[in-house]
Amino acid sequence: MKILIVEDEEKLSQSIAEYLKHENYVCDVAENFNEAMYKIGGFDYDCILLDISLPDGNGLNILKALKADNKTEGVIIISAKDAIDDKIIGLQLGADDYLAKPFHLSELSARIVSVIRRRRFDGNNTLKFNEFLIDTLAKTVYVNGKLLDLTKTQYDLLLYFVMNKNRVLSKIAIAEHLAGDNTEFFDNFDIVYAHVKNLKKKIAQAGGTDYIKSIYGMGYKFEV
Amino acid sequence: MKLTNHIAIHYIGVTIAVLLMATPITYFVLRAVMINSIDESIEFQREWIEKKLGNASPITFTSFDENITIRPTEDTTLYERHYTEDIYVAQDKEMVPYRIMEFNTTTNGTSYFIRIQRSLVENEDLLQAILVMQIFILILLFLALLFINRRLNKKIWIPFYKTLNALSLFRIDRDGPLNLPKSSITELNNLNQSLNTLTSHNARIFKAQKEFTENASHELQMPLAIMQSKLDLLWQTDSLNQEQVNLLEEMSETSSRMRKLNKSLLLLAKIDNNQFAEKREINVPETTRHILTQHEETFSERNIHVVTLQKASSTVIADEILTVTLITNLITNALRYTPKDGTLEVQILLNAIRVGNTAVENQPLDRSKLFKRFQKQSHCNSSGTGLGLEICRRICELNNWQIRYEFLEGKHWFVVEF
Incomplete structure (x- = not known):
């Protein structure tokens, strides 16, 4: 799957590309407005990561051009502005998601998975691997066909793990993902440990494999 | 006391x-001038009497004028006396002041004592x-002063009070520069112009200051984003040892704290x-739930017992993001x-929300440190940004809500009155 990263800060686009490479994405980087317009015109992508403030133009205009051409790429706006107006305008113009800088790469990766799934498997809301079946619409999980009784947080946690398979997730990245918009006031990372423990217990009770590995007691990895 | 009255007094x-x-000066000067003039007139009369006395009997003078007394005297020494005396006038039945001149004169070998008096x-x-x-x-002057005062009040003081009022209501965080009108009075005009310059200068600085915080926070987002992404990549590297992971964990936590701090600062800005x-x-109850x-x-x-009490269904008109925040x-914060x-307790009253929590130590918080930027309670070593309550305070201030802290029966309470 191909992803275009429109981002003028080279160090950041490098990190993103590096992280996504391991998720088996092919990444292209456009450093400015013109390069982005050129690449969009010439190639097809599954997802475009779009920075709004570019040195030679507004990223929102790229979004407009995409929509005018009826392109089907998923678009995630990554902005340093974190302005509510930008978010609303971006989503109104047809962006699929909005992520404010700074963000965790695992968070970005999870969003990309969601966007591509939504675009690619239109109508199919299930995610399947080994004995797990996740219904993303009903927000339910089945292990070996048996419904797992998960709390909302446990469901979010499992989905986050599944979307970041084989990657190390720090407690902080997990805590911040779970806290969502309330991140700035959420400083208790120990809660993650409890959530993971409960999730593992429920999966084990349902007869599922324990894929969640602790990394030096500081992070976790969903190893498949 | 008003300046205008001060000046008037x-x-x-x-x-x-x-x-x-x-x-009195006028009185005495005028009196002296008058007496002098009367004395002069008496002097003329004296010269005339002295001249005529040689060939006329004294009776000719005194019979027509009772104010003249002439009588022969033995005393030949020259003598002259001027004085003022109150004399009873039977006709008017009152004492009347008289100017009197007494002197001796010798005519044809006869000495006379002459007394001339003038009312x-x-x-x-x-x-x-x-x-x-x-x-x-004097009364006229009083009235004129009052009149001038009134006029000045209209002409000078009312514009002056307008300026004063505008200045006392001026808040740099709310208003732009003062635009005080021109005035025909130089001092007032200078004052207004100076205030206009001063406030517009301050407003410019204040705006730049405000923008600086926001711009700085925005600019910090990028390096923070880069650092965060590099840390995320570092987590993915193979063969990390425990020591490296511990360091990485601490760096990640610090980075997280920095991001939160920056986000809070940006929100405040x-x-x-x-x-x-x-x-x-x-809808406050719904949002709270x-x-x-x-x-x-x-x-x-954490086995925290949550007690919610809803006495009324209250709604507020405000920005949703801020109210939720x-x-x-x-x-x-309570959590x-x-x-x-x-126990964590939330009470929703008609025009207020109260959030309380069991105190770790059974004593109130240091009130002087509450609601202040970067001020944390001495006993607390949490990794909070120190901006949470400041943000609450600013949101309340913006909406004219009251926020206060109470300590009741071993519980910390934060109360917001809408």
Whole structure:
């Protein structure tokens, strides 16, 4: 799957590309407005990561051009502005998601998975691997066909793990993902440990494999 | 005391003093001049009597004029005396002042004592008239001063008070520069122009300062994003040892704290820059319930007993993001400081929300440190940003809500009155 990263800060686009490479994405980087317009015109992508403030133009205009051409790429706006107006305008113009800088790469990766799934498997809301079946619409999980009784947080946690398979997730990245918009006031990372423990217990009770590995007691990895 | 009255009192005081001094001086000077003139006139009469006395009997003088007394005398020494005396006039039945001249003269070998007297009554009347006139002028001056005061009040003081009022209501965080009008009075004009310059200069600096915080926070986002992404990549590298992971964990936590701090600063800057002007009706109980639901698992994990009490269904008109931030802050703040097995209480009253939590130590918080940027309670070593309550305070200030802290029966309470 191909992803275009429109981002003028080279160090950041490098990190993103590096992280996504391991998720088996092919990444292209456009450093400015013109390069982005050129690449969009010439190639097809599954997802475009779009920075709004570019040195030679507004990223929102790229979004407009995409929509005018009826392109089907998923678009995630990554902005340093974190302005509510930008978010609303971006989503109104047809962006699929909005992520404010700074963000965790695992968070970005999870969003990309969601966007591509939504675009690619239109109508199919299930995610399947080994004995797990996740219904993303009903927000339910089945292990070996048996419904797992998960709390909302446990469901979010499992989905986050599944979307970041084989990657190390720090407690902080997990805590911040779970806290969502309330991140700035959420400083208790120990809660993650409890959530993971409960999730593992429920999966084990349902007869599922324990894929969640602790990394030096500081992070976790969903190893498949 | 108003400046105008102050000036008026001084004017009137000086006027009275001058008049009080001037009146007797005028009186005595005029009197002296009059007496001098009467003396001169008597002198003429004397010369005339002395000239005529040689060939006329003294009776010719005295018979027509009772004010002249002539009688022969043995005393030949020359003698002359001027004085003023009150003499009883039977005709008017009153004492009347007289100017009197007595002298001796010798004519044809006969010595006479002559006394000429002249009534001062008309002159005294004149003096009195002058005094009355002076008092009249004094009253006139008073009235003129009052009149001028009134006029000045309209012309100078009302514009001045307008300026003063505008200045006392001026808030640099709310208003732009003062645009005071021009005035025909130089001092007032200078004052207004100076204030205009001063406030516009200050407003410019204040704006730059506000923008700086926001710009700085924005600019910090990028390096923070880069650092965060590099840390995330570092986590993915193979063969990390325990020591490296510990370091990485601490760096990640610090980076997280930095991001939160920056986000909070940016939020504060945005509140200061009035970027949350969109107001709508918000259902407080519903919003609160929603926020509490988000933390349900944390409550059960830490065995925190949550008590909610809803006495009324209140709604507020405010920005939704800010209101949610406020209530979230109050609840997460309480949650953060509730000990295991403690109680967190939320009460929704008609025009208020109260959030309370069991105190770890049974004593009130240091009030001087509450609601202040980067001020943390001495006993607390949490990794909070130190901006949470400051954000609450600013949100309340923006909406004219009251926020206060109470310590009741071993519980910390934060109360917001809408």
